[in-house]
Amino acid sequence: xxxxxxxxxxxxxxxxxxxxxxxxxxxxxxxxxxxxxxxxxxxxxxxxxxxxxxxxxxxxxxxxxxxxxxxxxxxxxxxxxxxxxxxxxxxxxxxxxxxxxxxxxxxxxxxxxxxxxxxxxxxxxxxxxxxxxxxxxxxxxxxxxxxxxxxxxxxxxxxxxxxxxxxxxxxxxxxxxxxxxxxxxxxxxxxxxxxxxxxxxxxxxxxxxxxxxxxxxxxxxxxxxxxxxxxxxxxxxxxxxxxxxxxxxxxxxxxxxxxxxxxxxxxxxxxxxxxxxxx
Amino acid sequence: xxxxxxxxxxxxxxxxxxxxxxxxxxxxxxxxxxxxxxxxxxxxxxxxxxxxxxxxxxxxxxxxxxxxxxxxxxxxxxxxxxxxxxxxxxxxxxxxxxxxxxxxxxxxxxxxxxxxxxxxxxxxxxxxxxxxxxxxxxxxxxxxxxxxxxxxxxxxxxxxxxxxxxxxxxxxxxxxxxxxxxxxxxxxxxxxxxxxxxxxxxxxxxxxxxxxxxxxxxxxxxxxxxxxxxxxxxxxxxxxxxxxxxxxxxxxxxxxxxxxxxxxxxxxxxxxxxxxxxxxxxxxxxxxxxxxxxxxxxxxxxxxxxxxxxxxxxxxxxxxxxxxxxxxxxxxxxxxxxxxxxxxxxxxxxxxxxxxxxxxxxxxxxxxxxxxxxxxxxxxxxxxxxxxxxxxxxxxxxxxxxxxxxxxxxxxxxxxxxxxxxxxxxxxxxxxxxxxxxxxxxxxxxxxxxxxxxxxxx
Numbered sequence: 001x002x003x004x005x006x007x008x009x010x011x012x013x014x015x016x017x018x019x020x021x022x023x024x025x026x027x028x029x030x031x032x033x034x035x036x037x038x039x040x041x042x043x044x045x046x047x048x049x050x051x052x053x054x055x056x057x058x059x060x061x062x063x064x065x066x067x068x069x070x071x072x073x074x075x076x077x078x079x080x081x082x083x084x085x086x087x088x089x090x091x092x093x094x095x096x097x098x099x100x101x102x103x104x105x106x107x108x109x110x111x112x113x114x115x116x117x118x119x120x121x122x123x124x125x126x127x128x129x130x131x132x133x134x135x136x137x138x139x140x141x142x143x144x145x146x147x148x149x150x151x152x153x154x155x156x157x158x159x160x161x162x163x164x165x166x167x168x169x170x171x172x173x174x175x176x177x178x179x180x181x182x183x184x185x186x187x188x189x190x191x192x193x194x195x196x197x198x199x200x201x202x203x204x205x206x207x208x209x210x211x212x213x214x215x216x217x218x219x220x221x222x223x224x225x226x227x228x229x230x231x232x233x234x235x236x237x238x239x240x241x242x243x244x245x246x247x248x249x250x251x252x253x254x255x256x257x258x259x260x261x262x263x264x265x266x267x268x269x270x271x272x273x274x275x276x277x278x279x
Numbered sequence: 280x281x282x283x284x285x286x287x288x289x290x291x292x293x294x295x296x297x298x299x300x301x302x303x304x305x306x307x308x309x310x311x312x313x314x315x316x317x318x319x320x321x322x323x324x325x326x327x328x329x330x331x332x333x334x335x336x337x338x339x340x341x342x343x344x345x346x347x348x349x350x351x352x353x354x355x356x357x358x359x360x361x362x363x364x365x366x367x368x369x370x371x372x373x374x375x376x377x378x379x380x381x382x383x384x385x386x387x388x389x390x391x392x393x394x395x396x397x398x399x400x401x402x403x404x405x406x407x408x409x410x411x412x413x414x415x416x417x418x419x420x421x422x423x424x425x426x427x428x429x430x431x432x433x434x435x436x437x438x439x440x441x442x443x444x445x446x447x448x449x450x451x452x453x454x455x456x457x458x459x460x461x462x463x464x465x466x467x468x469x470x471x472x473x474x475x476x477x478x479x480x481x482x483x484x485x486x487x488x489x490x491x492x493x494x495x496x497x498x499x500x501x502x503x504x505x506x507x508x509x510x511x512x513x514x515x516x517x518x519x520x521x522x523x524x525x526x527x528x529x530x531x532x533x534x535x536x537x538x539x540x541x542x543x544x545x546x547x548x549x550x551x552x553x554x555x556x557x558x559x560x561x562x563x564x565x566x567x568x569x570x571x572x573x574x575x576x577x578x579x580x581x582x583x584x585x586x587x588x589x590x591x592x593x594x595x596x597x598x599x600x601x602x603x604x605x606x607x608x609x610x611x612x613x614x615x616x617x618x619x620x621x622x623x624x625x626x627x628x629x630x631x632x633x634x635x636x637x638x639x640x641x642x643x644x645x646x647x648x649x650x651x652x653x654x655x656x657x658x659x660x661x662x663x664x665x666x667x668x669x670x671x672x673x674x675x676x677x678x679x680x681x682x683x684x685x686x687x688x689x690x691x692x693x694x695x696x697x698x699x700x701x702x703x704x705x706x707x708x709x710x711x712x713x714x715x716x717x718x719x720x721x722x723x724x725x726x727x728x729x730x731x732x733x734x735x736x737x
Contacts, residue, residue, distance in 0.1 A: 030376035032383070036552005039380070040545045047541025054534030064517060064524045065309040067509050069636055070412040119470045119477075122462035126455075126472060141568075158568055168474050171568035202568060207452035207587065207605050208473070209445060210570045224572035225445065226588045227670060227680050240681055242587060244594040244604045272452035273594060273603030274462050 004056035008049045015045025126274060130164040131250065132265040137162040138172060138199075138252075145259040148195045151176045154216035158202060161262065169270055171202035171210060172250055173221070174260070175232055181219055186235040189267070192251040194260060199250035200236045203271040204228055206243040221247070245273065306529035311512035315402045317539065322395035323502075324543040325388045326494065332385040333487065339375050341367040342437055342483035344476060353560050361564035364439040364479050368559055384551030389431045391547065393579040396424050404623075404653055406640035408511045410633070414624040416504045419497050421620045426490050426497070428579050433486040435557060435577060437479060442557075444565025445574050448473060449587075456606040474567060511640045520638050573671050578664075585666030586612050589687050616660075644713070647706035655699035662691050 001009065018041030025034045071077075130136070137145050138159040151157050157174040164170055176197045177183050185192065192198070200221070202210045209225035219233040228243030230236040236247035248266035255261050269277050281287070293299050310316075343363035349356045351366070352373045371378040400420060403409055409417035432450070436443045451473045454465040469475030509523045518524045526532045550556075562571070576584050586608035595602040619626075627649065628634050643650040665672070666687040673683040 026376060032379045033552050035377055035380040036383075036548055036550075039384075039548035040552065042545075043541045043548055044545030047538045047543075047545055049538075050534055050541065051538030054531055054538060061526075062524055063309055063527055064522050065307075065509070067521050067523050067638060070508060115467065119463075119466035119468070119475070122466045122472075126462060160568075166566070166568070168567040169472065207449045209448065209574075210568050212570055213572065222680075224570050224670065225449070225574055226584075227684060228592070238592050240592075241684070242590045242592050242604050242608075244592040272455055272605065273601055274455045274465075275458050275460075275600055275602075276462070277601055277603075278596065278599035 002056070004052055008053040011045045011049035011052065013045075015042050015049065018042045018045060126271075127269045127277070129170045129265055129270060130161040130167050131170060131262045133161075134262075134264045135255075136262050137255070138174070138260050138262055139165060141165060145257075146174065147258050148197060148254060148260060151197050153178055153196075154214075156214045159199075159260075169203070172262075173200050173202045173211070173214075174198075174252075175200070175214060175221075177219060177233060178216075181233055183233050184235070186249070186267075189235075189249060189251070191253075192249060194252045194254055197252060197260070198232065199252050199262070200230075200232070200247040201250070201266050201270040203247075204243055205238070205245040205247060206241070206272065208271040211247065306527065308506065308528040309509070309523050309525045310528065310532045311510050311518075311523055311525035313513060315406075316510065318395055318402055319399040320536065320539060321543055322392055322399055323498065324540045325392035325395055325547070326498070327540065328388040328544050328547050329385060329392060330491065332381045332388065333491075335381045336371065336378075336385060337487055339367060339371040339378060340364070340437070340483075342479045343367075344439075344474075344479050356560060356563070359564060362439045362479070364437060365559070365564045368438040368440070372560065380548075380551050382551075383554075383556050384547050386435070386556045387550040387554070388547050389434060390556075390578060391543075393424075393427055393431060393577075396420075396427055397579070400424060400620075401653070401657070405643040405650060406511070406513075407637065407646060407649070408640055409624045410628070410637040411624075412508060412636055413504075413511075416501060416508070417624050418621055419501050419504070421617060423494060423497050423501065424620075425617055426494050430486055430490040430494070431577055431579060433482045433490065437482055437486060438557075438559050439479060439565050440559035441562040441565050441569060441571065442559075442574055444474070444567070445570050446576055446580075447478065448567065449584075451475075453605050453609040456603040457610055458600075458602050458606065474565075509638070511638055513640045513642070518639065520636070523638070573674075575667060575671070581667040582660045582663040583609055583613065583667075585663035585669075585687070588669055588684065589663065589666045589691060591688070642710075644706040644709040647703045647710070650706050651699040651703040654702040655695035658698040659691065659695045662687060662694055666691070 018038045022035065022038035022042060025031055025038060072080075139145055139162045140157065140159055143162075143165055145162070146157065146159055151174050153176050155176055159172050159174055160167060160170050174197050176195075179196065183193075183196070183198070200211075202212075204211050204223040204225065206223065206226055206228045209223050211221050211223045211228070211230065213222040213224055214220075214232070215222065219231060220239070221230040221232055221236065222228075223230075223241070223243070226242055228241035229239050230243070230247050231239050235249065238244060238246065245268075248268045248270050250266050251263040253261050253263050282290075341363045345363045346360055347363050347366050349359050349361055349366055349369065351357070351370050353369055356369065368382075371382060373379070403417065403420065432446070436447050436450070451465050451469055454468060455461045457464060466472070468478070468481070470477030470481070510525075512518050512523055512525065515524070563569075575581065587605060590604060590608040592604060593607075594604040641649075643653075666684070669683045669687060670680060672678070673680045676683075
């Protein structure tokens with residue numbers, strides 16, 4: 001055996017031993033890292049063995065093969081074209097060809113219809129959330145109702161409409177701003193807050209990630225996905241990043257028990273934009 | 280004495296199939312040798328590993344959105360409500376012996392599959408191996424890249440952990456952003472408003488059957504066309520447009536190829552064993568109201584995520600209709616990217632007027648304009664890619680997110696032209712130093728002539 005062949009032989013031997021080791025590891029309950037290392041040796045041994053064998057123990061002289069143009073000769077192309085045309089009488093049967101064509105087109109169009117079954121008409125669903133009923137209590141993740149003093153100053157609480165916790169279009173952020181922060185309500189929304197608590201949709205108007213990071217000091221809400229930043233003190237207007245619209249605001253009020261309720265739906269459709277959002 | 284069993288089997292087959300002549304010509308097929316020609320092969324071998332490990336995973340994974348309470352062996356998540364999909368992925372990772380190593384090999388293989396495809400595409404681009412007669416195969420290759428990206432995304436979106444759910448949420452919003460048809464498209468794909476009842480089962484069949492079947496079909500055609508064309512080769516002694524110089528398929532090339540397959544598999548196994556990837560148990564189950572910072576997609580989606588971040592907050596609104604912001608970076612940019620890739624061979628042939636057959640590869644320096652454009656384009660996507668890590672960069676280097684993002688916004692438009700200019704100069708100087716054929720420079724001079732509407736000299 002040449003030294004190269006000995007290297008190959010050793011590699012195959014290592015692979016074989018690793019296979020046995022892999023079986024033992026598995027048998028004894030498995031262990032991810034050991035399995036990976038064994039598999040590495042099993043396949044690596046075979047690969048290394050074959051390559052070093054191929055490099056040094058098989059003939060590898062360079063040979064030259066002719067290469068011809070890919071295209072058929074003009075002559076045979078014309079011959080075949082003539083044969084195809086001779087056996088087809090298509091150009092003499094205009095009407096028939098037209099009808100066959102329209103039959104295929106109609107079949108294609110008809111076969112598109114089952115695609116319609118894949119999902120409901122988008123309709124108005126995108127424009128409403130469960131809050132649309134009006135007068136719903138807001139609840140935490142665990143279904144607890146929220147009193148105004150449950151939200152600490154500078155604090156943030158994620159809530160949903162009662163009975164719809166985890167509805168994907170309804171997560172809402174309750175934020176209590178500080179008295180010394182200059183909160184500027186939008187026109188017509190002067191009475192949408194309760195004791196300094198303002199409620200916005202938690203879904204970013206960019207691509208719908210939850211806007212989770214509140215920088216209380218500056219009153220800015222940041223979306224961790226693409227860094228859109230909203231000014232909580234100014235109607236959640238986007239001040240940085242790709243989002244182009246303010247976060248929709250929820251009109252808050254309190255009921256007789258002092259629990260926070262939503263008087264109606266958000267000020268505009270929540271989440272990312274779509275073609276006829278404004279219609 | 281009787282012939283050995285292999286020979287008897289071969290004769291038995293030949294009497295039924297008559298394959299001896301075909302096999303001889305196949306075994307004698309000549310392959311030129313160059314390290315850069317192996318990259319496409321690597322992609323193929325990654326795909327084989329993907330199929331093998333993927334089949335194993337299907338035995339344990341349930342693509343179901345049904346809610347369950349976790350009660351497996353990973354203590355921190357016990358008692359947590361989650362979908363059956365996420366639960367089965369956890370069980371596969373913790374309670375199925377060899378499950379985690381298979382899952383991690385599968386994920387690593389997907390990452391390297393895409394990397395090999397992209398580098399292979401770069402190799403073919405920069406050596407001009409897409410020129411006639413290989414335009415069809417170039418377009419098949421671009422299609423394979425798109426399919427691979429989609430399937431990678433579909434794959435890691437199946438597990439319904441916090442990260443993948445966020446990715447799906449973004450995908451839904453991108454579909455939604457398409458003018459006119461977006462809302463329908465999103466509803467039909469997800470089976471309703473996000474998260475939709477059907478997306479996991481649909482993604483599953485797309486991931487394990489539809490796209491893999493398409494990939495297998497196109498890969499077969501891709502390779503058959505390579506055999507039909509015979510591989511390109513670099514210039515060298517005895518090498519010309521009308522020949523192919525290299526080693527025969529049997530035995531040397533075949534042995535090397537088989538060896539390379541096993542070596543590829545071994546690297547993937549090692550990574551899958553010791554390099555943790557996509558630890559879904561840390562992310563937790565998907566909750567549409569939660570997201571963690573530093574949510575990054577797999578690398579091949581990074582440029583898209585970066586483009587989404589870099590895009591300023593603009594959108595178009597008129598008469599109550601709108602084209603939402605994500606449409607521009609995610610749909611338009613992706614469409615232009617792949618559209619340009621598809622038409623590049625024809626675009627280049629049109630500009631240079633070179634429509635001849637080519638079987639000799641260019642060296643990148645021989646084509647300064649093409650190489651410069653390629654480098655500029657690459658730098659654009661690399662900047663997008665790093666833009667996708669803007670939050671990580673800002674926290675790592677203690678910079679404000681805004682400063683980092685503004686840097687990317689400027690770099691996106693400043694770096695590509697600079698990269699192009701440097702590359703162009705470098706190519707010209709390198710080819711002058713090498714005394715390479717003047718042909719390339721002649722071709723370059725042809726461009727202004729064509730643009731001026733004068734007939735080019737051929």
